[in-house]
Amino acid sequence: MVAIMKKAKPDLRATIAGAKIVQEKDATWKKLCMMQRLRKRLKRRKIQKENEAILRAAIDDATITSSVSVPKTLAEALPDDAQKKNNDPRAIVVTEATGSFNMIGCNKAWENLCGFAECEIIGKDSSILQGPDTNVDGLRDAVSRLFDGEQKVNVVTTNYRKDGSKFTNFLTLAPLRDDATGKMTHFVAILNDIGESIARKTSQV
Numbered sequence: 001m002v003a004i005m006k007k008a009k010p011d012l013r014a015t016i017a018g019a020k021i022v023q024e025k026d027a028t029w030k031k032l033c034m035m036q037r038l039r040k041r042l043k044r045r046k047i048q049k050e051n052e053a054i055l056r057a058a059i060d061d062a063t064i065t066s067s068v069s070v071p072k073t074l075a076e077a078l079p080d081d082a083q084k085k086n087n088d089p090r091a092i093v094v095t096e097a098t099g100s101f102n103m104i105g106c107n108k109a110w111e112n113l114c115g116f117a118e119c120e121i122i123g124k125d126s127s128i129l130q131g132p133d134t135n136v137d138g139l140r141d142a143v144s145r146l147f148d149g150e151q152k153v154n155v156v157t158t159n160y161r162k163d164g165s166k167f168t169n170f171l172t173l174a175p176l177r178d179d180a181t182g183k184m185t186h187f188v189a190i191l192n193d194i195g196e197s198i199a200r201k202t203s204q205v
């Protein structure tokens, strides 16, 4: 019996020591994860503050924000009826809701604003509109807010037309849902060139 105890004691000590190491590793891992989450949250808050500052600087009243009505389904965003689709004054583009958000279609107002034809953009992502002054962090944050469940997200960015000319894009992003299931199927964006409105405001100052 004594012999068994003597043999068991060191094993037990090793087991306890092992468990302690596992516990400590667990605690360190949890602390690391917590710090990472905190860092992410702080970064997001900083981006959102910068974004809000850009929005405030771009337009100091809410007229553009509140006047943008957002389609709820793919059929509303890009109707099959070509006349209806192309008479919509809102510059609309629809993307997939996965991957790098490849575009699946746009209307005439979007083509007029961006200079690309619909057939040129299908299967491509919005980076075709981006350049050195694009607010990439703000856009990334806006898209991640859609995934967090926000129904309408605004962001201002500099974009570039096909001919390379710049415009100030007040972008409204929203999810599109399947009518029957309510499941998110795509994202829609409404682009608004607010360059003129900024110029008007600056000339009034």
Ligand SMILES: Cc1cc2nc3c(=O)[nH]c(=O)nc-3n(C[C@H](O)[C@H](O)[C@H](O)COP(=O)(O)O)c2cc1C
Pocket: 093, 094, 095, 100, 101, 125, 126, 127, 129, 130, 134, 136, 139, 140, 143, 157, 159, 169, 171, 173, 187, 188, 189, 191
């Ligand atoms: C529906 C939709 C429309 C978008 N439209 C534009 C746009 O007009 N201009 C732009 O610069 N980025 C636009 N983006 C954002 C880019 O596609 C991309 O998500 C963003 O630049 C972040 O990309 P990254 O995570 O690869 O850096 C749009 C995204 C979505 C989901």
